[in-house]
Amino acid sequence: ETGVTQSPTHLIKTRGQQVTLRCSSQSGHNTVSWYQQALGQGPQFIFQYYREEENGRGNFPPRFSGLQFPNYSSELNVNALELDDSALYLCASRMGLSTSYEQYFGPGTRLTVT
Amino acid sequence: SQQGEEDPQALSIQEGENATMNCSYKTSINNLQWYRQNSGRGLVHLILIRSNEREKHSGRLRVTLDTSKKSSSLLITASRAADTASYFCATDHNNAGNMLTFGGGTRLMVKP
Numbered sequence: 001e002t003g004v005t006q007s008p009t010h011l012i013k014t015r016g017q018q019v020t021l022r023c024s025s026q027s028g029h030n031t032v033s034w035y036q037q038a039l040g041q042g043p044q045f046i047f048q049y050y051r052e053e054e055n056g057r058g059n060f061p062p063r064f065s066g067l068q069f070p071n072y073s074s075e076l077n078v079n080a081l082e083l084d085d086s087a088l089y090l091c092a093s094r095m096g097l098s099t100s101y102e103q104y105f106g107p108g109t110r111l112t113v114t
Numbered sequence: 115s116q117q118g119e120e121d122p123q124a125l126s127i128q129e130g131e132n133a134t135m136n137c138s139y140k141t142s143i144n145n146l147q148w149y150r151q152n153s154g155r156g157l158v159h160l161i162l163i164r165s166n167e168r169e170k171h172s173g174r175l176r177v178t179l180d181t182s183k184k185s186s187s188l189l190i191t192a193s194r195a196a197d198t199a200s201y202f203c204a205t206d207h208n209n210a211g212n213m214l215t216f217g218g219g220t221r222l223m224v225k226p
Contacts, residue, residue, distance in 0.1 A: 002156065002158075004156070033213075033214070035216075037154075039154075041218055041219075042202050042216035042217050042218045042219050043157070043202070043216045044216070045213050045214065045215065045216075048212075048213065055211070055212070056211045056212060056213045058213070088154055090156060090157065092157075097212050098212060099144065099145060099147075099206040099212050099213075099214055100144075100145060100162065100164075102159050102162070103147075103159055103214070104159070105149075105156035105157040105158070105159075106156050107155055107156045108154070108155065108156055110154075
């Protein structure tokens with residue numbers, strides 16, 4: 001167990017709906033990254049937050065947005081869900097912005113869009 | 115886009131054998147990391163190798179990095195059934211803003 005938790009574990013939504021996924025980072029970690037992992041593929045970087053500010057974004061449209069709170073927990077929001085948004089969503093935390101710090105992943109949220 | 119590409123995509127070996135996975139990337143890096151994932155769960159960090167390092171060891175794991183060829187390899191010695199998982203390389207590219215780019219992974223099956 002890494003100390004990074006995610007909720008919910010599984011979620012089923014309908015196309016066009018909105019969803020919020022939550023991540024509780026490991027104690028002392030100020031950087032949270034979010035990834036989308038489609039079945040059979042590697043994780044794709046969505047964005048990351050450092051001390052409550054977005055710091056880096058991958059090739060995802062603006063309907064993917066996020067927040068980081070003062071306790072460094074984080075949310076991923078996806079609006080206007082599409083079928084291709086079905087995936088495992090992973091968050092990871094580390095104690096600093098540099099990728100030299102070890103990154104700890106949560107167990108993921110499995111999102112199914114029908 | 116995924117800059118790291120693992121090879122092979124799938125590997126099946128017997129318990130006790132060694133498993134070698136390779137990762138190639140396209141642009142210069144600050145560091146390269148290997149992760150393991152069991153059955154669609156969260157990833158577990160295995161080892162990090164910096165661009166100025168050529169080899170690192172951790173238990174039964176050995177990672178090499180060849181920056182001239184833009185490639186890395188992960189060797190698991192004396193494999194066990196519990197090593198069955200997907201293995202991913204992730205790269206931190208220069209000027210990429212502290213982001214990690216993952217490859218598509220190698221699916222390793224170790225038969226008892």
